[in-house]
Amino acid sequence: MNIPEVAPLLNKMAQDIQDKIISRLAEQPAMIGIHTGGAWLAEYLHKALDLQQPLGLMDISFYRDDFQGKGLHPQxxxxxxxxxxxxxxxxxxxxxxxxxxxxxAALNELFDYGRPAAVSLVTLVDLPRRELPFQPDVVGISMDLAPEQRIKLGGPEPLTLTLLEPKA
Ligand SMILES: O=P(O)(O)OC[C@H]1O[C@H](OP(=O)(O)OP(=O)(O)O)[C@H](O)[C@@H]1O
Ligand SMILES: O=c1cc[nH]c(=O)[nH]1
Incomplete structure (x- = not known):
């Protein structure tokens, strides 16, 4: 499988966010990156779009539905x-x-802070294996992986996508 470079995807995403989301709003939106990979991407997009509100960061570990089984990530x-x-x-x-x-989990945490006017979702990679009815508004790339394959974002500098094959 061909694994794309992240930088061109991010530039296209910034343009799509401008065209599909920001241009339709009367006021500037706020942006939140989900720790860790989402926060790296949000830092880039927030700068590229020159958003006025400071960037938000969310760690949804406590809100995961497998939190009790997995416990807390050390970081x-x-x-x-x-x-x-x-x-x-x-x-x-x-x-x-x-x-x-x-x-x-992110929406559950977000609503503990207040009731947003609306929430748009942006993801670099869309793997079409949904178990809950959420669809991103802007996507960098959709990939069809084999059941045991995983895609991982490395960063923060440079941002790279790596395909992880199942252990033999
Ligand atoms: O739609 P989902 O099935 O929930 O998968 C998406 C999540 O999977 C990865 O996080 P992961 O929990 O692997 O931890 P990481 O952020 O430390 O990579 C990724 O960063 C996404 O947040
Ligand atoms: O391949 C996958 C699946 C879920 N989350 C990831 O980060 N990669």
Whole structure:
């Protein structure tokens, strides 16, 4: 399988966010990156789009539906949303969407801060294996992986996509 470079995908995503999301809003949106890969991407997109509100960061570890079985990741970071969520249009950024469970957790945490006007979803990679009904508004690339294959974003500098094959 051909694994694409991240930089051209990000440039196209920034343009799509401008055309499909921001240009339709009366006010500037706020952006939140999901720790860790989503935060790297959001940092780039936030700069490229010259958004006025400071960038938010979310670590959804406590909100995962497998939290009890998995426990906490050793590098869990606090979420930091330096703007009012209430009535704000939010652009949520993650590196990959597969089952949709990470986005479910992110929305649960987000609504603990307030009731946003709307939430748009942006992901670098879309793996069409959804278990919950979430669809991104802007996608870098859709990939059809074999059941045991995984795609991983490396970063923060340079940002790279790597295909992980199942262990033999
Ligand atoms: O739609 P889903 O099935 O929830 O998959 C998407 C999530 O999977 C990865 O996170 P992972 O939990 O592997 O941890 P990471 O952020 O440390 O890579 C990725 O960063 C997404 O957040
Ligand atoms: O391949 C996958 C599936 C879920 N999450 C990832 O980051 N990669």
């Amino acid at each position: 869990v970071k606090p979420s930091n949303l330096p703007f009012h969520v209430e009535d704000q249009h939010i652009i949520l950024v993650d590196d990959v969407i597969m089952s949709g469970r990470t986005i479910r």
